[in-house]
Amino acid sequence: MSDALRIEGLCVTTAGGEPIVDDVALRVGGGEIVALVGESGSGKTTCGLAALGFARDGARIAAGSIHVGGRELLTLQERELRGVRGRHVSYVSQNPDAALNPAMRVGDHLRELLRAHGQPRTDAVVAGALERVHLPGERAFQRRYPHQLSGGQQQRLAIALALACGPTVAVMDEPTTGLDVVTQARILDEVKRLRDESDLGVLYISHDLAAVSSIADRIVVMYAGRIVEDGPAAPLLARPRHPYTRGLLASVPDHRAPRRLRGIAGAVAAVGERPAGCSFAPRCELATDACRAAVPPLRAVDATRSVRCIHTAEVPPPPAEPLPARAQIDGAAMLEVRDLHVAFGEGVVAAEHVSFAVARGECLALVGESGSGKTTIARCVAGLHAPDRGAIALDGAPLAALARGRTREQRRRLQIVFQNPFASLNPRERVVDGVARPLRELGGSRADALRAAHEMLERVRLPRGLAASRPAELSGGELQRVAIARGLVVDPELLLCDEITSALDVSVQAAVLDLLGELRAELGLTLLFITHDLGVVAAIADRVLVLRDGCVVEQGGVDAVVTAPAEQYTRTLVAAAPSVGG
Amino acid sequence: MSAVAAPRSQLAGHRVGQFALALLAALLLVVALGPLLAPDGPSEIVGAPFSAPSATHPLGTDYLGRDVLSRVLNGGRSVVFYALLAMATAYTVGGLAGLVAGLRGGFTDAALMRLMDVVLAFPPILLLLVLAAGTGGSTAILVAGVALVNVPGIARVVRAATAEVATKGYVEAAVARGARTPSILARDVLPNIASTVAADAGTRFAISILLAAAMNFLGVGIEPPSPDWSVMITENRSGLTLQPWALAAPALLLAALTVTVSVVADVLTRERRSAR
């Protein structure tokens, strides 16, 4: 039997000849799901597009061969290539909202595709293609426009399009990014079912080891444009043989098996700035001069697995450090929110009868999908949004609705860190000046403020040379460390963290969470932690409050809620959240 | 192989941009120093009306017999000056409205923007003509009118940029810390909207020159004896066949000025966009 997809020696470079993807080889068998896993900058999307013989503007396929069902794509003329794309190899993109034509009806999307490949396009065929992915096949649905579908429906339509012509292989590029976990779980089930029903090969691209662990037959890990490890899913996850795979696995939060997260120091190098030798060497604890001298070859370690590391024998098993015991504090509430109610315009309710308390020294997580009201609640607490009703009190003293109505001391005691690290710092200010500013506003002298800012930046482990840089020169993880430093520099008691790791790669997220845990212990901080990710909750919080549509569904100790959820919604959420353990 | 894209040619933009910048600098120099270089007084009658170019009068004379070269050298100042004055006025008013609307949002924002919509409901030239009709036309009305036409556009740009910056973490963090509004404006808002606002200032400057020139041409701005490129084009129209240089010289200079301003603005905007 021939492979559904076989890529060999693939090199994709920038127009200037810098490699984006280097020497990639992978195979996808019929009826097999191969996960291509990597963080941002790994080149996984570039590989996925190359599987269709396609490179985006500014990139070109410089070398290699791509076989789809025994057909070599890279020697084909543009016209022949068109006959293969969509017919024999198809693509599902990351963002279905952008990939669907806003001016074309659902049914016409399918009809155009069938027409291009000379296939029958009767209503029955179109309805069948839709029903295959559990979308309604009826005419009314076919006449809808993409913006009239939900995110999950849009992605199902994209998958229906990818499968309509019965391809040999489908490339799915992060098809569940941007969907809530429940929808993500359904889409993943769908992909598995489609693979089981047919002989379809799937190249499933993702940054999320936990999500792919439930569907992948094989996992291929990429780092900085090269494949570093390739093997069957279960053994690879149980015992990674490359330091990067191990680090990645140690970084993935898991609500079913909570443990201390260990991130990977540093950040991936950009295209054109990659080091000679092994690209992972600068972040690797095992790296030696030999690693930096030459690119290690991808070598087979047994019949089914290969690894690109000369120290593979020394790679330890993944760490399983237990978490520090969760705090159980019954003391008086430090922050108390009572009967908070917020509505936006025409009946959009962001919070309804929300009440909770945070005890001194504990970490309370607010968890919910987008639209659950968690960020609105955080903004009310921070004094950035005035609630319609309700009271917020700090140590028993009522807080004014808006920050400017609160006392200087109240404002100092409560600090906030935001979601998007790239918008957290003023691009025109040196990093250290941004951190020093809150102190200056409290009346500190310039020299004192700068000294304290430097100390705090050291505490959040920002590389020393970066204090005098502008934010544009920092990576996302570094920016978020600076934002934390800016919050902590005035010695607050309560730190409000609004999805502070959701824009970060998982290895960087783990490092930031680990740092936050340490600082919390050192400084005796109280945390109000907002997130959508149950794994993150399990890694950092003591108690959790589950929100849905602005209402509190359930609250309690993290272990209790995760292992024995009381409410149906929480049960669904816990079941759907991805976990490496399965 | 497919989709092997050609690299975006930014160099061409650079070269054209540099050339335009050099030309613009030269033009502005002529505009500024022209009156010192002029061989004759701008209102001095030096020969017969519409005399052809000669050694003493390289561009000939105009409909009253004044030296075209001298008038052209004197005629750029008013073009640039009134446009700049109008721009300064428009940026003060529109910038303030945009900042307030962008920062405060809500009702203030809606009210200010509807007001701008009313101004936008008039075609610019009509707005200026109606103003001129009511007042008999003057340079003050010219400046006020050109400024008024620019205000809504500026207010919208400033408002959009401000509203965007206002949602950034660094502004919200400052608000939550209770930092004073002037300090937030000076440190966080203004420095970060400056480049966005500056990006279309060049185009607006060109448009202001065009509008002011159009009003002068229509005879409701600067009064005729003054040497102004647009006035010269109007007053010498009867000599179109006799002494075309009396029109061509100011027309070419005016066009060169507006085109170079626009090209420089365009190249700067493109570079800003590709630098992002």
Place this chain on the structure above:
Amino acid sequence: MAGVGRHSLRGLIARRIAITVGLLWIISLLVFAATQVLPGDTASAILGKTATPESLAQLRAQLGLDRPVTEQYLDWLGGVVSGDLGRSLAAGLPVGELIGDRVGATLVLAAVTLVLLVPIALALGVLSGMRRDGKLDQLVSWLTLAGVAVPEFVTGTLLALLLATWLGWLPAVSLIPPGESPLAHPQFMVLPVLTLLVAGLASTVRLVRVGVAEAAESGYTEMARLSGISERRVVRRWVLPNALAAGVQVIALTAQWLVGGIVIVEMVFQYPGVGQTLVQSVQSQDIPVVQAVALIIAAIYVLLNLLADVALVLLVPKLRTRR
């Protein structure tokens, strides 16, 4: 949820129309205010330097200028609504009679320009937008930049110099005999139309180009190419329908721009249209004529805006249908 909200669509359009009516009323107020309330009134404009306090007062009474401003405004508005545009001070004729033929001549000029300009703008915009930064696109983008930047009266003057003075192909001014249609004298229309085309094409081509390029470089167009759809089909079903909004805006923008451009071009070529009347009335401070013409022009402008808005809502699915 789904389904085409016919009801809400009608409501949306009704709201736009209501806004337009309100805007027209505000415009009438402003036109009246600007011409009547600002210093320098009609009576002193007519009498000029010969005015004495007595003759001024007499003329004001005769013209009804001594009445309260609100009464004058309501009187004027009532007249406009019932079709009486007032009486020219300079010519002593009813304004409607004075500008009747001229409105026709202007509309002919506008129509001819639009008919030529819109297809050329769409074609050039699509061609250059499809291959952004290609040779044609570079050429078009520099030319249009220059076109936008040069004032219409300079373009007109330079064209007249070239085609009339130096080459002698065309008359430099459009002296159409009174009472005759401009269409009977096509030679008089070439220069005005050409001038409007040069200036108008510039801004419109740029707008179409941006719309087309945005659609051509979008994720959904890339997806269509990745699905093996032929290039021609991609353009027809993916790029153009999504650039339609830009196309509609172009037509509206052109029409709006023409309103101002025509005034100037009529002055450049002494074309006997309503724009020329407006400028001459402004110069002679013939207020009733200015008010009437300004109101007509502003009304056309606002109505074109309305048409473009409604067309946009009808043509773009995302605006037409609700979630």
